[in-house]
Amino acid sequence: MLTPLALEFAYWQETIVKIVIGLVAVLLPTGALVYMFLFKMMSFMQSRLGPMETGPHGAMQLLAEFGKFLQKEDIFPSKADRWVFAAAPFVVLVSTFMLVLVLPGGPSAYFTDLSTGIYFALAVSSVSVIGTLMAGWGSNSKYALLGGLRAAGQLIAYELPLVLSVVGVVIMAGTLNLREIVLSQSDFGIWFIIPQFLGFLIYLIAIQAELTQPPFDMPVAESELVTGYLTEYSGLRFLLFFIAEFATAAIFSAIGATLFLGGWTIPFVDPTAEFMNYIGPFVLGIKMIGIAFLIFWFRVTYPRFREDQLQRLAWKFLIPLALFNIVVTAVFKVVF
């Protein structure tokens, strides 16, 4: 993230800048998504106003919520497995912070240029399943255990369509590095959403399920399981899970924007120009908001699936479709 500043930094200075930008990159989109979509858009779609009292149109509501959660008493259920119960939010948030690393915000504005890029992101994102299972098991509560097991079953089922839908993009770009995937899209002269539209649809459905957003929210189904694996969590520890969930939503949207919508690039503008390092992150942010809008739109529109319908959709429909997409993309790549 440093070359654009045209200053020479020592490694430790560089690291401090990265840490500050990393915190902003995780927390700012999270707040934006929760306020814009969860508080306001969802309210308007349900014919109500949402928060209005705190600041203009409730703009300070997030700070009020944060202050509220900060003052809550810290409750450990007496029967809980204390270590597992306490460690679960750490695991989930570590997965989120490692995920944000791979996002490129410009030709030389990135945290780290991993050659494994998207593969690393997919691998790290599945670590959060362990945190969810730990929360479910450590609570020593029936609702939490059922929620945790449901989450595990759902996340492993939708991991596969997610991974396989990305392969089409990798075939077209010929690299796993996200920065090079973005550059190859401008080489093609077309965003991968058009040749890879099927892959994009599968990716959207899969991230909806990976994020346990409705209609795929069986692990936290409040009418069946109270709040699933979060039942015993209260106060700040609950907020940490909440932050991780929406931060991951923002990052998955940004990865989707990078893979399918050309990342930081703008059509007809040189993607490697120096100034792209400055406006690139904002362009990526706008595209991220676009995909996140779709996630929350589905969330508000559809009723919850049943558990067997969810598994059927993944195994009998999305996985064969994703394999079909890979074969067709590969044939096109070799023949043309």
Place this chain on the structure above:
Amino acid sequence: MSDFLRSYLTVGIFGLLAVALVSALLGISALLRPTRPQPQKYINYESGVDPVGTGWGQSNVRYYIFALLFVMFDVEAVFIFPWATRLEAYGTFGLVEMAIFIFILLLGLVYAWRKGVLRWI
């Protein structure tokens, strides 16, 4: 240190950053929050009544088959990714090879489907 290792050092630093953030928030909260212990607060939630039996109950192992299938397909993904990056160099040879590989895996999926293990009863 090489650039390759440095890029992964950043990964470690961000992992530590997450741990530090959570610890800092919990630490700040510990200064602000009240602590008034009452034994009733620490009972597990079970819709308002006292919990019956243990929370770590037994559950159906229908997850087991899905987990096995998941391992199979995830290993497949591990093979597909390197192939996908080099497809241009492999050309028709790579295409045919991977088509055979995917076909065999699809056979496995169809077998599981016909056996009825993909149902979540």
